[in-house]
Amino acid sequence: MNKFSWYEATSKVEAQREANSTVSETIQPDADPEAAVFKASGIDLLDLMKEGLSKPAKLVSIRNIPGMDEVSYNKEKGLRLGANVTLAGITANPQIKKNYLALHQAASHAATPPIRNMATLAGNLVQRTHCWYFRSKELVCFRKGSSTCFAHVGENENHAIMSYGYCVSIHSSSLAIALTAFDAIVEITDKNGKIKLVPMKEFFVLPSVDRTRETILKPAELITAVILPEPKTHTVSYYIKMGSRRSQDWPMAEVAVVAGLSGEKCKTANVVLGAAAPVPFISKAAIDAITGKTINETTATAAGEAAMQIAVPLSKNGYKIPVFKTIIKRAILSLGKPPENVIDWALPDRIH
Amino acid sequence: MKYKRKKPKTEKTGRISRRGFLKGAGITAAGTVLAGSGVLKLQAQTEEKDKTLGPDAVNIKIKVNGHVRQLSIEPRTTLADALRKELQLTGVKVGCNRGACSACTVWIDGIPVLSCMTLAVEVGDKEVTTIEGLAKDDRLNPVQEAFMEHDATQCGFCTSGMIMTATHLLEHNPSPTEKDVKVALSGNFCRCGTHPKVFDAILDAARKM
Ligand SMILES: Cc1cc2nc3c(=O)[nH]c(=O)nc-3n(C[C@H](O)[C@H](O)[C@H](O)COP(=O)(O)OP(=O)(O)OC[C@H]3O[C@@H](n4cnc5c(N)ncnc54)[C@H](O)[C@@H]3O)c2cc1C
Ligand code: SF4
Ligand code: FES
Ligand code: FES
Numbered sequence: 001m002n003k004f005s006w007y008e009a010t011s012k013v014e015a016q017r018e019a020n021s022t023v024s025e026t027i028q029p030d031a032d033p034e035a036a037v038f039k040a041s042g043i044d045l046l047d048l049m050k051e052g053l054s055k056p057a058k059l060v061s062i063r064n065i066p067g068m069d070e071v072s073y074n075k076e077k078g079l080r081l082g083a084n085v086t087l088a089g090i091t092a093n094p095q096i097k098k099n100y101l102a103l104h105q106a107a108s109h110a111a112t113p114p115i116r117n118m119a120t121l122a123g124n125l126v127q128r129t130h131c132w133y134f135r136s137k138e139l140v141c142f143r144k145g146s147s148t149c150f151a152h153v154g155e156n157e158n159h160a161i162m163s164y165g166y167c168v169s170i171h172s173s174s175l176a177i178a179l180t181a182f183d184a185i186v187e188i189t190d191k192n193g194k195i196k197l198v199p200m201k202e203f204f205v206l207p208s209v210d211r212t213r214e215t216i217l218k219p220a221e222l223i224t225a226v227i228l229p230e231p232k233t234h235t236v237s238y239y240i241k242m243g244s245r246r247s248q249d250w251p252m253a254e255v256a257v258v259a260g261l262s263g264e265k266c267k268t269a270n271v272v273l274g275a276a277a278p279v280p281f282i283s284k285a286a287i288d289a290i291t292g293k294t295i296n297e298t299t300a301t302a303a304g305e306a307a308m309q310i311a312v313p314l315s316k317n318g319y320k321i322p323v324f325k326t327i328i329k330r331a332i333l334s335l336g337k338p339p340e341n342v343i344d345w346a347l348p349d350r351i352h
Numbered sequence: 353m354k355y356k357r358k359k360p361k362t363e364k365t366g367r368i369s370r371r372g373f374l375k376g377a378g379i380t381a382a383g384t385v386l387a388g389s390g391v392l393k394l395q396a397q398t399e400e401k402d403k404t405l406g407p408d409a410v411n412i413k414i415k416v417n418g419h420v421r422q423l424s425i426e427p428r429t430t431l432a433d434a435l436r437k438e439l440q441l442t443g444v445k446v447g448c449n450r451g452a453c454s455a456c457t458v459w460i461d462g463i464p465v466l467s468c469m470t471l472a473v474e475v476g477d478k479e480v481t482t483i484e485g486l487a488k489d490d491r492l493n494p495v496q497e498a499f500m501e502h503d504a505t506q507c508g509f510c511t512s513g514m515i516m517t518a519t520h521l522l523e524h525n526p527s528p529t530e531k532d533v534k535v536a537l538s539g540n541f542c543r544c545g546t547h548p549k550v551f552d553a554i555l556d557a558a559r560k561m
Contacts, residue, residue: 003407006427112539247538
């Protein structure tokens with residue numbers, strides 16, 4: 001890692017006064033050598049720094065700002081999760097497990113137990129893509145300022161199957177998949193202390209719009225919370241992650257489904273795919289396939305098929321299509337069923 | 353557009369900033385001297401002590417295994433490096449150095465975290481526990497003993513991380529199922545394939561505790 005100075009902020013104002021850049025800016029060729037950036041738990045930031053991709057002059061720690069890890073609930077406003085709530089904190093919260101099961105499942109299947117003890121909600125949303133070309137210092141790809149996307153003709157088995165332009169990276173945040181399905185809102189405090197409420201689906205930026213960043217965040221803008229709207233009666237949800245290993249691995253495909261049921265009938269639905277596109281992908285086709293219909297094997301299968309209609313796989317990731325079809329179907333069929341111990345699903349009885 | 357942070361007035365302009373003056377005069381917290389004196393009090397509130405540390409080595413105190421230790425480290429020093437290289441607590445192992453293997457697991461305030469992805473400067477007054485801190489009065493803890501009995505280690509590189517994770521599990525869940533153990537250990541990688549014996553050892557330790 002490069003040498004940097006350290007600032008332990010004790011208030012939001014202090015943190016915002018000290019920060020002058022974003023981590024995404026520090027990765028670009030025109031990075032400010034004086035860049036000062038926010039650090040939450042640092043899992044993503046230190047990884048980029050250890051690789052030599054990001055060389056900020058100063059880290060501004062926001063991890064210990066009082067109140068930023070609070071969870072509060074209000075019947076009108078819904079559930080407000082402070083930006084610094086950890087993935088383990090989300091997993092352990094009984095209210096989240098009860099009312100926002102898909103979020104509980106997304107958090108409890110991400111990364112590993114010690115990472116979940118450290119990693120924060122906001123850091124998870126703002127982490128950069130895990131495209132291995134992007135993560136390698138030697139390879140200056142299109143996203144880092146050159147004109148070449150190595151994944152197009154290279155090892156693209158983990159890459160996008162839809163909604164991509166020249167850059168075919170996939171979005172890294174599992175929490176974002178569930179949060180988008182719940183129509184969550186990102187609370188951002190700007191440099192002047194003004195609060196902006198940005199719907200999850202407007203928070204992420206496609207590389208075809210701006211290849212240098214993945215979120216709308218500007219320097220010194222601080223995510224202060226994520227707000228989940230109060231769940232309507234009969235709202236149920238489910239999330240499934242498929243990875244090549246059952247633990248630790250990044251998803252090869254993931255899906256979050258949130259639906260309003262009336263008996264077996266699906267009144268409203270939201271289906272969001274992860275590891276499919278450069279941003280969380282809202283599958284309108286899958287939503288249409290189940291909205292107004294009775295949930296059963298036929299409609300759930302149809303939703304998976306419909307979602308994959310627009311997929312255009314790359315040379316090595318065609319396998320994702322049947323995987324997505326299967327997990328979309330399974331997630332829809334699991335809606336409203338008493339959640340079996342979700343960890344059971346992650347780890348079978350014997351792994352040896 | 354970039355928001356540039358206002359730079360303090362520097363040598364270039366030939367003027368000394370107030371903050372610089374106070375520092376030069378050996379006054380650390382402006383408020384303590386100026387408090388109570390009208391206009392100055394107001395200024396004192398807006399002018400805080402610059403808390404920036406580094407980038408060169410800084411002196412910090414860190415509480416490890418019940419002892420307060422003094423260190424001189426650069427802010428970029430990871431907790432794993434500080435423990436191993438500065439404090440000779442080499443029971444802490446660094447495998448991947450990127451958060452992927454959990455070999456470097458230590459506890460901060462009793463919670464298992466990755467010391468390779470933690471900076472030593474950020475620990476503050478929290479309490480760090482390493483594998484060296486588990487034995488009580490020269491007696492290994494039951495998980496350590498069970499690992500020996502069950503021959504649950506080969507090269508040993510993953511072992512201290514496994515034991516830190518497992519001890520934490522048993523402190524919070526004294527009679528775990530095999531599944532609980534697997535879930536808790538699901539981040540701890542072992543290249544030598546000791547997992548079956550590790551699980552047996554932990555379940556055995558639970559029975560004996
Ligand atoms: C082995 C491994 C496996 C993983 N598997 C998964 C997985 O399956 N699913 C998944 O989702 N993730 C996974 N991760 C990623 C991990 O969850 C993220 O790296 C972590 O959540 C980042 O959070 P942090 O607090 O460490 O962020 P940091 O590294 O501290 O920050 C990340 C970015 O967010 C910015 N930031 C942080 N907080 C704020 C804020 N409040 N306002 C504005 N900007 C902010 C920082 O400036 C930085 O740009 C994995 C990581 C590893 C190492
Ligand atoms: S997919 Fe995007 S991030 Fe990956 S190599 Fe191509 S341009 Fe770079
Ligand atoms: S050495 Fe820290 S996780 Fe591998
Ligand atoms: S004993 Fe060698 S890595 Fe586990």
